[in-house]
Amino acid sequence: MYSIIVVPPPTTEDRTGPQQLRLAPGERLTFGRGAACAVRIPHEGVSRRAGEITAQGAFWALSNLSGRQTYVVENPEGAGEHIKVGPGRLEAPVPFEFSRIVLPAAGDLIAIDVWAPRHDYLRADGDIEGTTTAPAFSVDRTKRYFAVLAALCEPRLRGEPHAPLPTVDQVVERLRPNWAAASRTSVQWNIDYLAVKLRLKPGPEEADPGPRLNGKKESLVSLALRFDLVREEDLVVLTGSGGAAR
Structure with missing residues (x-):
C-alpha cells in the first residue's frame, strides 16, 4: 500500500x-x-x-x-x-x-x-499489567485556566507564529463574552496557576520557590504549542458555543 x-x-x-x-x-x-x-x-x-x-x-x-x-x-x-x-x-x-x-x-x-496521509498508531495491549503511566501534562479543557491559555495562544494559532502575545487586559476582553466576571486579577491568578500546573515553577508546597520566572506568558505559550496542549480546534472555548465551564 x-x-x-x-x-x-x-x-x-x-x-x-x-x-x-x-x-x-x-x-x-x-x-x-x-x-x-x-x-x-x-x-x-x-x-x-x-x-x-x-x-x-x-x-x-x-x-x-x-x-x-x-x-x-x-x-x-x-x-x-x-x-x-x-x-x-x-x-x-x-x-x-x-x-x-x-x-x-x-x-x-x-x-x-x-x-503523507498514512497515520500509524500504537494499539493498546490489554495484557500489560501494572499502573497506567501518568500523563506528562494534565489539562482540563472545561476549566477557565484552559480558556486563559487558549486566549494566550490564539494569535499564533491563527497563523502568526511571531505575533506578540496578548496583554492581560486583552485576555480579559477576549474572555469576557463567556466569563462576565473576568478581571486582571483573575486572569493573572490563572496564569500563575498554569505556571505551577505545567511545572514551569514549583508549587506552593515546595520549600524552595525556585528562581523568579521571567517571561511567564511566553514560556506558557511556547510549551503549550510545542506539545500541542492547545490546538486550533481548541479555540472553540473562546466562542459562545464552547466556553469554558465554571
Whole structure:
C-alpha cells in the first residue's frame, strides 16, 4: 500500500501524465531537469538530478542532490514552520503530513507538494499489567485556566507564529463574552496557576520557590504549542458555543 503522494509542479513537461505519484514504503522518486528523472522540471535553474524523495512508512525523506542550493520544506498548515535541507544532505526526514519542497531556480521558486496521509498508531495491549503511566501534562479543557491559555495562544494559532502575545487586559476582553466576571486579577491568578500546573515553577508546597520566572506568558505559550496542549480546534472555548465551564 502506498504511503506518500507526490504532486508534481505545474512546470513539469508532461502535462498528460499522472497528476499524483504514489510511493509505497521503500520506493524512491527522483526529480530534476534531466530526462531520466521521474518528475522532470524543464527549468534551467534546476539541477539535472536535483533531489530524491524516499517513502518511509508514515513519513518520507528528502535527499538534496544539488551541489549548491539549499532546499526548504514548508509545512503549509504550520504558520511558517519549515526545515532546511542543505546541499548534498541525504535522506533528511520530513515530519509534516502536508509538505511543500521549495526549489530556488534562477530567480523563480518551484514547489513540489508531498502528502503523507498514512497515520500509524500504537494499539493498546490489554495484557500489560501494572499502573497506567501518568500523563506528562494534565489539562482540563472545561476549566477557565484552559480558556486563559487558549486566549494566550490564539494569535499564533491563527497563523502568526511571531505575533506578540496578548496583554492581560486583552485576555480579559477576549474572555469576557463567556466569563462576565473576568478581571486582571483573575486572569493573572490563572496564569500563575498554569505556571505551577505545567511545572514551569514549583508549587506552593515546595520549600524552595525556585528562581523568579521571567517571561511567564511566553514560556506558557511556547510549551503549550510545542506539545500541542492547545490546538486550533481548541479555540472553540473562546466562542459562545464552547466556553469554558465554571
